[in-house]
Amino acid sequence: MDAFALLTGGAKFDRRRYRKDIDAFNPKTVTAVAAYEAQLAATRRAGGQNAGEGELNGAAGSNGSGAKAKKRRCLATARHSSEVRDVDNGDADITLFARHRDGEVEDQDDSDFSQDNGHAGSLNCGESDEGSDYEAIKENAGSDGEGTNDSEEDGDEENHEEEEDEDLKESIKGDISTWDSEGEDGREDVVAMEARRNGTNTATTSGRLMGLGPLVDGVIPKVKTNDPFEEANLIRKALRIKVTGTDVPPPLKSFAELVTRYKVSRRLMAALRPAGFSSPTPIQRQAIPALMAGRELLAVAPTGSGKTLAFLIPLLAGLLALRARGDWPEGVKALVVSPTHELAAQQARVIKLLLPGTGLRACLLSKATATGSDFTKVDLLLANPLRLVNLVEEGKVALGQCRYVVLDEADKLFELGFVEQVDALLAVAQHHEVVRALFSATLPERVEDLARSVLQQPLRITVGMRNAAASNVRQRLQFVGREAGKLLALRQLLADGGLAPPVLVFVGSKERAKALHRELLYDGIHVDSITAGQPLSARNAAVENFRAGHTWVLIATDLIGRGMDFIGVNTVVNYDFPRSTADYVHRIGRTGRAGRTGDAVTFFTEEDAPCLRPIANQIKTAGGEVPDWMLALRRDKRVAKRRKLSERIGAAADFEVEEAQGGGNGQSKERVGARGPRSRGTALDAERKGKEGNRGARQGRVRGRS
Numbered sequence: 170m171d172a173f174a175l176l177t178g179g180a181k182f183d184r185r186r187y188r189k190d191i192d193a194f195n196p197k198t199v200t201a202v203a204a205y206e207a208q209l210a211a212t213r214r215a216g217g218q219n220a221g222e223g224e225l226n227g228a229a230g231s232n233g234s235g236a237k238a239k240k241r242r243c244l245a246t247a248r249h250s251s252e253v254r255d256v257d258n259g260d261a262d263i264t265l266f267a268r269h270r271d272g273e274v275e276d277q278d279d280s281d282f283s284q285d286n287g288h289a290g291s292l293n294c295g296e297s298d299e300g301s302d303y304e305a306i307k308e309n310a311g312s313d314g315e316g317t318n319d320s321e322e323d324g325d326e327e328n329h330e331e332e333e334d335e336d337l338k339e340s341i342k343g344d345i346s347t348w349d350s351e352g353e354d355g356r357e358d359v360v361a362m363e364a365r366r367n368g369t370n371t372a373t374t375s376g377r378l379m380g381l382g383p384l385v386d387g388v389i390p391k392v393k394t395n396d397p398f399e400e401a402n403l404i405r406k407a408l409r410i411k412v413t414g415t416d417v418p419p420p421l422k423s424f425a426e427l428v429t430r431y432k433v434s435r436r437l438m439a440a441l442r443p444a445g446f447s448s449p450t451p452i453q454r455q456a457i458p459a460l461m462a463g464r465e466l467l468a469v470a471p472t473g474s475g476k477t478l479a480f481l482i483p484l485l486a487g488l489l490a491l492r493a494r495g496d497w498p499e500g501v502k503a504l505v506v507s508p509t510h511e512l513a514a515q516q517a518r519v520i521k522l523l524l525p526g527t528g529l530r531a532c533l534l535s536k537a538t539a540t541g542s543d544f545t546k547v548d549l550l551l552a553n554p555l556r557l558v559n560l561v562e563e564g565k566v567a568l569g570q571c572r573y574v575v576l577d578e579a580d581k582l583f584e585l586g587f588v589e590q591v592d593a594l595l596a597v598a599q600h601h602e603v604v605r606a607l608f609s610a611t612l613p614e615r616v617e618d619l620a621r622s623v624l625q626q627p628l629r630i631t632v633g634m635r636n637a638a639a640s641n642v643r644q645r646l647q648f649v650g651r652e653a654g655k656l657l658a659l660r661q662l663l664a665d666g667g668l669a670p671p672v673l674v675f676v677g678s679k680e681r682a683k684a685l686h687r688e689l690l691y692d693g694i695h696v697d698s699i700t701a702g703q704p705l706s707a708r709n710a711a712v713e714n715f716r717a718g719h720t721w722v723l724i725a726t727d728l729i730g731r732g733m734d735f736i737g738v739n740t741v742v743n744y745d746f747p748r749s750t751a752d753y754v755h756r757i758g759r760t761g762r763a764g765r766t767g768d769a770v771t772f773f774t775e776e777d778a779p780c781l782r783p784i785a786n787q788i789k790t791a792g793g794e795v796p797d798w799m800l801a802l803r804r805d806k807r808v809a810k811r812r813k814l815s816e817r818i819g820a821a822a823d824f825e826v827e828e829a830q831g832g833g834n835g836q837s838k839e840r841v842g843a844r845g846p847r848s849r850g851t852a853l854d855a856e857r858k859g860k861e862g863n864r865g866a867r868q869g870r871v872r873g874r875s
């Protein structure tokens with residue numbers, strides 16, 4: 170099947186039908202369809218003429234006539250004259266984007282990560298291991314391995330989605346107050362700090378956050394009370410921090426308090442300001458003191474609100490405190506587990522800012538570091554579950570001395586394909602002082618119940634509304650008729666300037682990513698794609714090129730739907746409808762980060778209609794406009810259920826290894842597939858399937874293993 174057929178569901182494009190569909194919903198689009206079809210034909214012809222010149226040259230050679238064609242060509246060519254011909258630097262689009270890019274897109278070079286002086290604090294990321302480093306997960310991700318509980322589970326998931334939907338509806342009715350911060354004199358908010366970091370003085374330091382609300386704002390209100398308890402509550406209320414649990418430590422008023430209240434090394438704190446972190450975000454204000462006090466945590470805060478630092482600071486501070494009191498055994502003493510290599514690598518970027526001068530040694534687990542490192546010399550390990558489980562089984566990594574275990578994107582890690590490995594890791598990280606924490610922007614109740622079964626008296630910290638999309642992302646839904654309409658709609662938006670680059674486009678599978686990539690190359694757009702099927706070196710390059718602003722449209726699967734901090738992303742396009750509300754929240758959270766604004770466009774077809782309502786509710790909750798009929802849509806449970814099952818298989822496949830490309834990892838798939846049912850640590854898995862007894866019994870069993 171060729172790329173166009175794949176993207177259009179295999180059917181021949183029926184123009185009349187498409188027009189009819191579009192007409193019913195979006196008359197404006199109809200007028201552009203004819204022009205688009207002409208362009209499509211022109212670019213296809215031009216692409217064909219240039220076929221021998223390599224993909225990018227071929228794309229640039231597609232010199233369609235007319236203003237739109239010129240615009241597309243220019244988008245593709247700025248600053249890439251070596252790769253693409255026909256540079257037209259005089260074009261307004263280029264100037265605009267160049268200015269934006271200079272101002273907002275991070276342009277850091279990670280290539281010099283490896284091996285600093287150990288005494289000064291080091292981060293070992295190993296060499297690039299092309300074609301061999303993947304997160305492998307259970308082969309048969311869509312089934313539970315025992316073929317039993319799928320339907321039951323599906324029922325559960327549906328119910329939970331319904332519940333979440335109801336929650337959201339309630340909140341729509343309620344008053345979602347936007348806190349109007351007056352700020353505190355001399356304090357910088359996140360936006361101002363980022364602006365200063367990037368050399369753009371667009372934001373003020375007065376604490377006025379352009380109406381973005383408090384969720385990512387680092388500024389706390391002036392509180393007039395002498396009662397510390399009341400003060401803590403007032404701060405939490407203003408910042409929409411909710412905490413459940415007992416003996417809750419008060420939120421931080423500033424990073425400086427870490428030195429005065431918690432005796433955190435000044436050296437570590439000194440690294441924060443130059444790195445651009447001058448005042449804590451709300452999740453940092455509450456999660457840092459909680460972890461410093463040794464409390465286990467479930468932490469839920471919006472995408473882009475600074476969760477990474479919320480766990481990295483206490484981990485590093487905790488390690489320094491351990492060392493200061495002479496409790497310094499060999500080996501890994503802090504572990505951060507993430508679902509993808511990309512996310513772990515991103516955490517490594519942040520750690521790299523904080524390590525110098527601490528004498529701590531951190532390691533990003535990859536194939537290279539897995540084989541070449543002495544893990545008795547590693548204090549803090551950043552890892553994906555599978556590779557780490559293998560090392561633990563081989564006896565190369567010991568977690569018995571681990572004092573901190575953080576699960577980032579915890580709800581993903583508790584899904585099929587990961588939960589077995591996470592369980593096995595928790596089962597061996599059983600030091601009597603271990604502190605475990607789960608972080609995510611979304612935490613469904615069923616995951617929370619599961620997590621609570623292995624955590625001890627955890628605090629639950631929620632910033633803003635649970636499971637809701639970031640409020641500073643402008644969201645909209647766009648009806649595209651049927652499958653074929655997506656490509657036309659995307660082309661139209663790109664050509665009309667309806668999508669501000671950098672743009673992240675999410676699709677449902679790696680095959681579709683590849684196909685769309687090929688299609689957009691015809692349009693002369695500087696496009697790239699990233700999926701689990703690519704070699705790690707290609708994935709790293711895709712991420713770095715996007716960060717650096719070299720790639721303007723990045724097509725991705727849900728592999729990078731979570732956690733990735735591309736600070737300058739302006740637009741997210743859900744080309745394929747997200748598999749779940751949580752996926753939607755995470756995907757669109759790749760824009761609108763750290764207090765910025767962003768746009769998210771979600772294409773939907775007739776087939777997506779049964780799953781439309783929860784997303785429509787999300788948009789409505791965030792203050793967006795959605796027609797009433799969408800909110801009133803009834804969910805077709807049968808369709809949703811069927812879809813859910815296939816989507817779960819697909820979701821896991823996003824992270825899956827292709828054995829042929831897995832190099833040295835070829836055996837992993839088989840082993841993990843076998844590991845699930847007979848794993849030492851399957852209490853979580855069993856819990857997930859609802860087969861276990863009461864919580865106490867489960868907890869005893871998990872804790873009993875070591």
Ligand SMILES: Nc1ncnc2c1ncn2[C@@H]1O[C@H](COP(=O)(O)OP(=O)(O)OP(=O)(O)O)[C@@H](O)[C@H]1O
Pocket residue numbers: 358359362363387445446447448449450453470471472473474475476477478609610731732733734736758759762763
């Ligand atoms: N205290 C702070 N001051 C200024 N910028 C900050 C602060 N904390 C975090 N940031 C910036 O905010 C951005 C988002 O942070 P981070 O990636 O930790 O978000 P997150 O909450 O983990 O998002 P996600 O849920 O998508 O993973 C980053 O660019 C980070 O550098």
